[in-house]
Every structure is written in C-alpha cells, then in structure tokens.
Amino acid sequence: xxxxxxxxxxxxxxxxxxxxxxxxxxxxxxxxxxxxxxxxxxxxxxxxxxxxxxxxxxxxxxxxxxxxxxxxxxxxxxxxxxxxxxxxxxxxxxxxxxxxxxxxxxxxxxxxxxxxxxxxxxxxxxxxxxxxxxxxxxxxxxxxxxxxxxxxxxxxxxxxxxxxxxxxxxxxxxxxxxxxxxxx
Numbered sequence: 001x002x003x004x005x006x007x008x009x010x011x012x013x014x015x016x017x018x019x020x021x022x023x024x025x026x027x028x029x030x031x032x033x034x035x036x037x038x039x040x041x042x043x044x045x046x047x048x049x050x051x052x053x054x055x056x057x058x059x060x061x062x063x064x065x066x067x068x069x070x071x072x073x074x075x076x077x078x079x080x081x082x083x084x085x086x087x088x089x090x091x092x093x094x095x096x097x098x099x100x101x102x103x104x105x106x107x108x109x110x111x112x113x114x115x116x117x118x119x120x121x122x123x124x125x126x127x128x129x130x131x132x133x134x135x136x137x138x139x140x141x142x143x144x145x146x147x148x149x150x151x152x153x154x155x156x157x158x159x160x161x162x163x164x165x166x167x168x169x170x171x172x173x174x175x176x177x178x179x180x181x182x183x184x
Contacts, residue, residue: 001035001036002032002035002036002039002177003032003036003051003177004050004176004177004178004179005036005049005050005097005098005176005177005179006048006050006051006098006178006179007098007100007172007178007180007181008098008099008147008149008164008168009164009167009168009180010051010098010168010179011181012048012051012052012053013048013049013142013145014145015048015053016143016144016145017046017047017048017054017055017056017142017144018054019054019055020054020055020056020078023121026056026078026119027119029052029056030076033045033047033050033056033058034058034060036050037058037060037097038060039176040097040174040176041175042097043060043061043063043064044057044058044059044060044135044138045058045097045139046142047143048142048143048145049097051179054143055078055079055143056076056079057077057080057139057140057142058075058076058077058139059073059074059077059136060073060074061131061132061135062074067131069130069131070131070132073132073135075118076118077114077116077117077136077139078116078117078119079116080115080116080140080143081114081115081116082112082114082136082137082140083112083113083114083115083125084112084113085109085111085112085133085137086109086110086111086112086113087109087110087129088109088110089107089108089109090107090108090110091105091106091107092106092108092134093105094106094134094138094148095148096138096147097176098147099147099148099149099167100167100172100178101163101172101173102149102160102163102164102167104148104149104152104156104160106138106152107151108133108134108137109137110129110133111127111133112128112133112136112137114126114127114136114140167180168181168182169182170183
C-alpha cells in the first residue's frame with residue numbers, strides 16, 4: 001500500500017516519535033514504507049512522514065547508480081539510537097520528500113555509530129560513514145522531530161518562508177500523493 005507523504009507543517013513531523021514495543025510485527029508496514037518511498041523516488045523514509053509517530057525508518061540507496069558505495073545499502077532501522085557522531089563536518093545538498101522541490105546544503109559529521117533492530121527484532125550496533133551516515137542522520141532526525149531546514153541560517157529560512165507555506169497548503173508540483181496540513 002502506498003501512503004501519502006505528510007508535508008511540511010504537519011505536527012507529526014515535529015514530534016519525537018515513540019518507541020515501538022519489542023516483538024511488534026512490522027513486516028507489512030515496512031513493505032508499505034519501501035513501496036511508498038520508491039513510488040516517491042526517495043532513498044529514505046521515516047514513519048512520521050506517513051503520519052505514524054513511531055521510531056522506524058527505511059533506507060535504500062541502491063537506486064543511486066552514481067554512488068557505488070550505496071549499491072547494497074538497503075536497511076530497516078527499528079528503535080534506533082545514535083551512539084555517537086564523529087569526524088569532520090561536510091556539506092552536501094539535501095532534500096526531503098516532506099519538503100519537496102527545496103534542496104539546501106547541510107553540514108553533518110562524516111561518521112556515526114548506531115544501535116538498532118531490524119524487522120525480525122535482531123539487534124545491531126554498526127558504524128556508517130559518508131553518504132550512508134548522512135542518509136541515516138537525515139532519517140534519524142525525522143524520528144526526533146527535526147527537519148533538514150532546521151540546520152539552515154535564519155536568512156535562508158526567511159527566504160524559503162513562502163515556498164514552505166505553499167508546501168503546507170499542498171500547492172506544490174510533485175508526482176506522488178501527499179497529505180498537506182493546510183490543504184483546503
């Protein structure tokens with residue numbers, strides 16, 4: 001099932017998501033999240049972006065042919081906890097399915113260590129670097145109630161105010177289903 005993507009301005013995107021009870025069957029929801037993400041041409045999707053305030057996100061960088069380090073990067077993160085971020089901060093242009101048609105440079109640390117469960121409740125602790133770390137950091141922010149635009153300067157945010165207001169109203173041209181909080 002393909003869910004509509006929740007747009008900027010919806011309160012669910014600003015809430016810290018709740019832990020999922022260990023043992024909960026998430027297989028159908030995870031399959032739906034991958035289907036929704038692929039239909040919107042995304043490489044990551046967090047549960048709050050489909051209106052579910054739970055600590056779950058999926059990533060799939062395998063579609064990025066120009067990024068060979070991601071050719072096998074398809075993962076599920078249940079109840080993740082970032083244990084640390086290290087290394088030099090580097091800037092890269094980010095976008096978001098919940099904030100379509102806006103891309104901005106965001107500085108993030110180059111390495112992270114994370115503890116998480118997969119869909120079968122197997123526990124992992126891993127380190128990720130580069131683009132893998134960036135994708136995880138972006139999606140992790142979603143379950144913390146944070147958006148990539150929060151990293152921008154006050155001037156940049158003011159310059160985007162009109163576009164963000166339009167997105168909240170659903171006044172945006174994209175080829176996937178959306179749920180806009182201020183749509184009339």
